[in-house]
Amino acid sequence: MRAYAVNCFCEPLERVDRPDARPVGTEVVVEVTRCGVCHTDLHIQDGYYDAGGGNKILLADRGVTPPVVMGHEVLGRLVARGPEAPIADADIGKTFLVYPWLGCGVCEVCRRGDENLCARPQSLGVFRAGGYAEQCVVPHPKYLVDATGLAPALASTFACSGVTAYSALRKVQIDKEKDLLLIMGLGGVGLSALNIARGLGYQRVAVADIDAGKRELASRHGAALTVDPRHADAGARSLAQAGGAAAAIDFVGASATTRFAVDVLQKGGTCIVVGLFGGDITLPLPTLVLRAISLRGSYVGNLAELKELVSLFRAGSIEPLPVEEVGFDDVNEALMRLRAGKVHGRLVLAR
Structure with missing residues (x-):
């Protein structure tokens, strides 16, 4: 063969x-x-x-x-x-x-x-x-x-891509109608996650991607908000105006994307890292406690x-x-x- x-x-x-x-x-x-x-x-x-x-x-x-x-x-x-x-x-x-x-x-x-x-x-x-x-x-x-x-x-x-996105979404514990879910990266797994999230009843899904074409694709697939994470301040402001992310799923898994996802979380929010692009982040421990945020991984x-x-x-x-x-x-x-x-x-x- x-x-x-x-x-x-x-x-x-x-x-x-x-x-x-x-x-x-x-x-x-x-x-x-x-x-x-x-x-x-x-x-x-x-x-x-x-x-x-x-x-x-x-x-x-x-x-x-x-x-x-x-x-x-x-x-x-x-x-x-x-x-x-x-x-x-x-x-x-x-x-x-x-x-x-x-x-x-x-x-x-x-x-x-x-x-x-x-x-x-x-x-x-x-x-x-x-x-x-x-x-x-x-x-x-x-x-x-x-x-x-x-x-x-x-x-x-x-x-x-399907089961990886689905498993990550099953780890999200937010109000599907009221809370904002952020998806970082609209590659194949991120797009799967957007479609699955919409199918599971998530009403408010935001997508962050540096590619304008992928942000447009996200809008066509039902994203309520799209942002360019390279413009961190503008993106954070847009998400803050929407109430902040109750949960974020990072399908890139790079230093910059996870940092962005953590920064835009509400108090008590959760960031789930899925992507394996690579890198590291530094997170002040008092911030973790005072904001009561969670950071976890999800593997397939x-x-x-x-x-x-x-x-x-x-x-x-x-x-x-x-x-x-x-x-x-x-x-x-x-x-x-x-x-x-x-x-x-x-x-x-x-x-």
Whole structure:
């Protein structure tokens, strides 16, 4: 089978030929027809995360070493199963979305359903071969979510951008009708969050982005207010006039964006950081106490949340985000476009 692998960090992906998958035990094999291109893939290609102050979190130190077949937004047809896989013969040939954020499967965190928070992650497209290939091996059919009837390109994005946005929103505890929710960054995950928030009943959503085109896109998708965070004083004034943000979700995760989000919170507000752009912030401890604000992280989402999100889309509760399909052979061009910030919505590899 064909696959596209990072053979050396900081280098373009290379096409490689690998043997066709032969599932063992509880494994199943998905013939990949769609795979989303995610900003996380850029960090994997680079081999590190920016920790601020000139420091780096090296993926090699976390057990990620080339060659890496990336791709964690996987959708395709179930084509084979191992002898111990608990799945019906009738499911062979069906289209499934793959939950990629796997853990060790045996620790207490995994047993309670939060495999995405496992201390020994086995995520597809990171620690295990992912969907930038003709086939993807999944260790157990419990990670398959029926995608029958869903638009395939859109559905593939649910496994990361969708569930990441949904999980972050589930951590927000504000009045959906009266309070202001701020979304920092309208990349693919931020736009997913805006659409999901509107579908969940949030009436007052503000969006901050440095790209005028993305701010216009936010307005078309129901944002009540848009601001340019580069003009921090003007943006803060606009948000203050709207009553301040009761909660902010930072889908960029850079020093400047998190700093802006924290600064515009109301007393008692919460800032949730999702993005991994990198950097650090300094927060005076008396400010944290006197303003009674909360700062927390949110990492992707769990399998139950993915299933909830799929149900919401099936019910027609959420407006779909724009998705552009490109061929698998164009994966390097897709990654370069994403790196340059020239994508409105999501890019999905398709065959």
